[in-house]
Amino acid sequence: MLQQTTVATVTPYFNKFIRAWPTLTALAGADLDDILRVWAGLGYYRRAKLLHEAARILQADFKGHFPDDEAVLRSLPGIGVYTAAAIAAIAFDKPANVVDGNVERVMARLFLVDEPLPHAKKTLRGLAATLVPSRRPGDYAQALMDLGATVCTPRAPSCSACPWKRHCRAFALGKEGVFPRRRVQKAKPIRKTTAFVLLNDRGDVLLRRRPSHGLLANMMEVPTSPWHKGEAFPQEQDFACTPAKAVWTKCPGVVRHVFSHFILEAVVFKAVVRRKHSGTWVSLADLDKQALPSVMEKIIRRACLS
DNA sequence: TACACGTGGAC
DNA sequence: TGTCCAAGTGT
Structure with a gap:
């Protein structure tokens, strides 16, 4: 859940998730749709599918136990270089090189890495590897990530409170704010659609x-x-895509939603029908129990408030 | 290597 | 309103 997602965002999802499936066995036996219902709103939905697949593999091929070897962990769906290292370090206290976005930023400042991200990832990983301790590597990994998250922050870092301030090359030069350097990212293209909210x-x-x-x-x-x-x-x-023949009314304005790599602008039309059409009808009161992504919730809300 | 893949908070 | 970016992975 925490892949590319903040702790504050994840926390309520994690609590609900772990209540629903407290064990690997429970998760392996779950339906994907039920998992997606709980995941709805969190984003990067493939993570949920891969987590489900990993649970099934652990159940079927690993007797329900996580392996402690990074290379083996890495073979599981959804577990990449970072997560394999994090599990090895935090769950098994093995001296793994745990490098997330926080650690990259700390290393870039500590060692004054001028090379811009994402190209610098390999360099930063190598630098991080030189610091991994043999004593309490799990605590070290979490402490380093937390240092990045709470002290060595992207903007306005609290250098005076940093335990590494006397070793930090960026701080010594008063340049902590300009590291890590990043390549300018290109503007997101805009896609447009017409959305049809059919109510009964x-x-x-x-x-x-x-x-x-x-x-x-x-x-x-x-x-x-x-x-x-x-x-x-x-x-x-677009009107060839309506789900039913009805009197379609345009809702005011445009719903704008930012995805990771493009912006969607949706014009919303609504209609109310009396007879029951075939298809999946869901009570508006139960939308929060559906596998409904945020963009769709936003579109439905626009239709209902107009 | 570069891109697809969501969302929300902070500024 | 725009930009950054967060406990990244798969292709």
Whole structure:
């Protein structure tokens, strides 16, 4: 859960998740959709699928026990270089080189690494490796990440409180604010779509399941037109995508949602039908129990508030 | 190697 | 409103 996600964001999801599946056996036996319902809103949904697959493999091939070897851990789905090292260090107290974004920043400042990220990752990893202790490596790994998260912060680091201030080359030069250097990232393209929120007189909304690969895989959505790259909208052919013949009313404004690599702008249309169409109808009161990504919740909210 | 893959908080 | 970026991984 913590991959590319802050502790503050993860905490409530973790608590709900661990209550639902307290053991590896429970998780291995769960349905993916139930896992996605709890994961909904957290993002990077493939993590949930890979975690589920890892649980099943651990159950089937490892007698329900995590291996303590990094290379073996690395073979499990969703466990990459960082997570394998973190498990080895924190769970098994092995001297693994645990390098996350925090550690990269600490090393870049400590050793004054001028090379920009992400190219500098290999260099920073090598520098971090020189500091891994043989004594209490698990505590060291967590202390180093916490140092980055709470003291050696991206902006306005608390250098005066830093236990490493006398060793930090960036601090010595008063340049802690400019490290780590980063390559400028390119602007996100804008995609546009028309979304159709179909409601019925019982307070239900029509949803459908997204494909099992790609963006928001296996999650639920309201029907939308294909997501165009930049053309004006709504386009006439978008209305070939309506889920039912009905009187469609345009909701005011545009729903704008920022994904990791593009921005989506959705014009929302709504309609209310009386008769029951086929399809998956979900009570608006139960939307928080669905595998509904944030962007779709935002679109439905726009329709209901207009 | 570079890109796909979500979301929200801080400033 | 825009930018950064967070306990990264898979392809």
